[in-house]
Amino acid sequence: MSTPEPAARELTLAEAIREALAEEMRRDPRVFIIGEDVAEAGTPFKVLSGLVAEFGPRRVIDTPISEAGFTGIAVGAAVTGMRPVVDIMFGDFITLTMDQMVNQAAKIHYMSGGSLRVPMVLHTTLGATRRSAAQHSQSLHAWFSHIPGLKVVLPSTPYDAKGLLKSAIRDDNPVAFFEDKMMYKMKGAVPQGDYLVPLGIADIKRSGKDITLVATSSMVQVALSAAELLSPIGIEAEVIDPRTLFPLDKQTLIASAKKTGRAIVVDEGYERYGVTAEIASVIAEGAFYDLDAPVKRMGARDVPVPFSPVLEDLTVPTPESVAEAARTLCETISAS
């Protein structure tokens, strides 16, 4: 379990992200930020506030509203020696970057037989329940996770956010980095100065012996709350955050499922053909003979995200729904 040393300060997730960017930009003059309202405005979520004051508008570049265009420009800058961080305001808008990410960035290294590299980060958001309706609430990280050549990172704590973003910026591949916009104000201990959280290493956020809850991004908090609900009724849940969807730390997930014999995968992307399906199949294949129940998936409800709060709240997993599903799974008697 990677926990920061006790002396660390508390930062919000937004502050942790900003600190990672500032440290990397100080360390490496090739790193720059490009996107809409990233400079003085610091993005609508104020995640980047203050960076332009230190690094100037030539390294914190405000663009026109041209997601495909500036993502493409970042690809070109990356293959010619820079390390851009592209900011896409809402994760829903990654649809507009698809050709540049999928057909260009993801394939250039392979298509060139290894001669060209695309060290860039696409930094964006995910997550519903902000009452923003169908075009500002989706969690589309599965789209990039599907593509060989891309890496996909979803931090769930301020500590992880800082360490993972630094690793993403130093990675020589295109990396998509998704933050749940509902987590920007979440506080947590973050060490001062440089540290890395490597890509491809899952983190056990809570140990338990009865059921494995694999959860990503803000669903980690949901799973941890579910675990608190389960503990009094005698079910100890293990909560694992893969932290990166590619590379995926299959061993840790499988080992936990083998130990507990039951698993639920919780992710805020659409359930069908999604991240939960992939991880459930990894566990099913890897831990089949140790499982006491089928692996359960809990994703976003397969509907466009509705506006009305009473409807929107039905679309995402909650501590109660996860705890209920866990309880039901634990009642399943082993067939053997």
Place this chain on the structure above:
Amino acid sequence: MGQSSIPVLQRGDGFREVLPEKWVNMYRQLVKIRSFEKQVNELYLTAKMPGLAHLYIGEEAVAVGVCEALRTDDYITSTHRGHGHCLAKGASVERMFAELLGKAAGYCRGKGGSMHIADQDRGNLGANAIVGGSAGIAAGAALSAQMRGADQVAVCFFGEGALGQGLLYEVMNMAALWKLPVIYVCENNLYNEYTHYSETTAGTVTARPEAFGIPARTIDGQDVRAVYFAAANCVERARTGQGPAFLECLTYRFHGHFVADINRAYYRSRQEEQEWETQRDPIHRLASWLVEQKWASAESLDKIQAEVQMEITAGLEFALQAPFPDASEVDQHVYA
């Protein structure tokens, strides 16, 4: 507005500034592309080449005129019809044939093929099989040069079919705003595949860049001298921080859209083809001018043709003998 910023071809002194050897070398380059492409067609017709190719025959003066105005460390991005750009930027015939045949000695270790050849050592950031798909990459390379304080420029080659792609306009807008050293070279060969461009393109071509304040000029793409002078002028502007420029080069592909496009009567007449072939062949034009200027004799040009043919034959031989990649390479270079 733009027309005045790119001077017209100077019939007087301008020509004299260019050494005769340079024109003769351009002749060699034109011939090399022509011979290479004829050989590619032959490979297709004799079923020796996997897949397909889009031949550049007829359009050679555009690539040669532009690339002769560039330095080795300047960048280009290319298209599905990219062999000419690649050769004009200095690529080796051997490694190009090897790539077309899917051999490990190819520029992309056989993983790219005809539509993806990249040659990093000569600034060729790659051909691109997405129409207009490299517009962002070219502008990004230009931004990168600007940020690094290098005086490199980037050329974005594209067919007039790419005028239908929004990315191009997003990127031209940013290139103009930020004075990026990027030169847009539109190869107007009249057809988007099998459709005359007048059916797909409202307004004029040059009005598009001019709307962004990018100087633009329409030139005879069959006259390597016109292309060279216009390109040299654009390069000079870009290198000295005066921003992007746009050249519409009027040209024609003598062959089909791709090697198997043999019966073309349904979209263009044989008469039209013959007119271009007999009256507007860029190689004949330069040859007769060189002889007229007494800078070359018919014999010396024949000698060049023979030398080039030897290079092509040797290059092909090399590629035919070269081994295919090892099966283990299929998983290599997905990630850097």
